[in-house]
Amino acid sequence: MSFFKFLLVFLTVSKQKWKNETKYGAVSSSSGLIVSFGEMLIDFVPTVSGVSLAEAPGFLKAPGGAPANVAVALGDDEFGRMLAGILEENGVSADGINFDQGARTALAFVTLRADGEREFMFYRNPSADMLLRPDELNLELITSAKVFHYGSISLIVEPCRSAHLEAMKAAKEAGALLSYDPNLRLPLWPSPEEAREQIMSIWDKAEVIKIDDESALSLWHPNLKLLLVTLGEHGCRYYTKSFKGAVDAFRVKTVDTTGAGDAFVGALLCKIVDDQSAIEDEPRLREILKFANACGALSTTKKGAIPALPTESEALALLKRSTIIDKIMSWIFFWFVF
Numbered sequence: 583m584s585f586f587k588f589l590l591v592f593l594t595v596s597k598q599k600w601k602n603e604t605k606y607g608a609v610s611s612s613s614g615l616i617v618s619f620g621e622m623l624i625d626f627v628p629t630v631s632g633v634s635l636a637e638a639p640g641f642l643k644a645p646g647g648a649p650a651n652v653a654v655a656l657g658d659d660e661f662g663r664m665l666a667g668i669l670e671e672n673g674v675s676a677d678g679i680n681f682d683q684g685a686r687t688a689l690a691f692v693t694l695r696a697d698g699e700r701e702f703m704f705y706r707n708p709s710a711d712m713l714l715r716p717d718e719l720n721l722e723l724i725t726s727a728k729v730f731h732y733g734s735i736s737l738i739v740e741p742c743r744s745a746h747l748e749a750m751k752a753a754k755e756a757g758a759l760l761s762y763d764p765n766l767r768l769p770l771w772p773s774p775e776e777a778r779e780q781i782m783s784i785w786d787k788a789e790v791i792k793i794d795d796e797s798a799l800s801l802w803h804p805n806l807k808l809l810l811v812t813l814g815e816h817g818c819r820y821y822t823k824s825f826k827g828a829v830d831a832f833r834v835k836t837v838d839t840t841g842a843g844d845a846f847v848g849a850l851l852c853k854i855v856d857d858q859s860a861i862e863d864e865p866r867l868r869e870i871l872k873f874a875n876a877c878g879a880l881s882t883t884k885k886g887a888i889p890a891l892p893t894e895s896e897a898l899a900l901l902k903r904s905t906i907i908d909k910i911m912s913w914i915f916f917w918f919v920f
Contacts, residue, residue: 614855617678617727617758619749621711621735622646622665623688627838627885632696635703641691644886646841661687662710668888678720682710692840700839704770708739715741716748724749725756729855731847734764737780738771750787759807759858762788763847790861792847808861810850810871812843817875825864829871832879832900841887846878849897876900 625646628638645668665687666679688709693701706712714736724730730753736746754760764781771777785791786803792810799821802809809821817831853860853870860866880892880900892900 614728614852615726616729616731616851616855617724617753618731619724619736619746620731620733621688621709622669623690623706623709623711624661624665625840625886626689626691627840628693631694631837633693634695635691635693635701638693642885644840644889646690646887661689678723680710680714680718682713685710685713694839702767702769704767706770711736712739712742714745716745719745719749719752721752724752725758727753727756727758729761729851730754730758731761731763731851733762734777734781734784735767735770737784743780747784750784754787759790759854760788761790761792761847761851763792763843765843790851792843792850794843808867812846812878814839814842818846818871820867820871822861822864822867824862827864827868829868829875832876832904834879834883834900836882838885838890839882840885841890842878842881844887845881845891846874849874849877872901873897876904 623646625644626641627644628635629640629642630638645665662681666681669679685708688711689705691703695701730750732746732750736742750760762784764785766777766781768774768777771780782801785801786805789805789807790810791798791806791808792812794812794814796811796819799809799811802821807822811819811821813819813831815831815836817829819828820826850870853873860870876897877892880896881887881890884890
């Protein structure tokens with residue numbers, strides 16, 4: 583079987599079929615096109631875990647960037663060219679990338695402290711992704727998408743905010759499923775009030791939303807088909823118009839949680855891109871979410887986002903191991919109880 587090879591959820595997407603092993607993010611064996619509008623940047627992650635940014639003795643650079651870990655615009659600098667090369671190496675089309683000669687590629691320092699809290703420090707003054715204009719959009723690519731995925735970072739400043747809104751409008755009019763991952767990075771916003779206003783300004787347009795805070799359940803809207811709440815080591819919850827439930831996480835040795843949510847969303851979207859009816863079929867949706875949880879879990883076992891993406895065989899192996907363990911535990915329970 584041949585697969586499309588993708589990076590997480592994408593701004594630019596591979597239109598070629600690949601016979602080699604696929605890295606997740608996500609994979610699809612069909613011809614569905616997923617376009618993701620978001621920033622790509624360099625994540626600097628500490629060489630040791632459980633320390634603050636100030637305490638870190640050193641950092642490793644890794645390609646990344648929520649919501650899609652794929653660039654809408656890159657600086658025409660060493661980092662920008664490196665990121666574009668990484669996309670191509672992983673089978674992702676570079677059709678949607680714009681290089682800005684007047685700005686640098688964004689940088690982010692990120693760590694998971696010993697208390698479990700993530701700490702971020704961003705360098706974008708301004709970065710290339712902030713400067714994308716509506717007239718620079720690849721509308722042919724956007725209107726060809728079956729799924730259009732986006733985050734909220736591109737809503738912070740103009741002209742990228744207008745470009746974001748224009749891209750959403752074009753995708754919706756072309757019939758794409760709109761998917762939203764409102765990544766909240768408060769240090770990037772002028773104020774918490776501005777962040778809430780802008781993030782909510784497009785909330786009711788999305789048909790699939792991934793969040794990590796169950797308080798958002800009160801914001802269900804009529805256009806929404808699937809609301810997902812990711813809970814880290816506790817798995818995820820799902821809500822549709824007809825049913826709701828939870829899917830357990832997988833136990834792995836976590837090294838770095840950067841990009842785990844992106845891996846989860848990427849796996850989900852590639853499984854529904856050509857069969858969106860799966861959203862309305864609970865048994866099928868649960869199987870897809872198990873796979874997405876496996877991808878998210880495995881992405882935490884290495885440092886960085888894109889470099890940590892598991893292959894399809896790794897994700898399937900984790901699912902198989904989990905099934906075997908569940909059967910063994912059921913047998914042990916039955917033996918001792920009965």
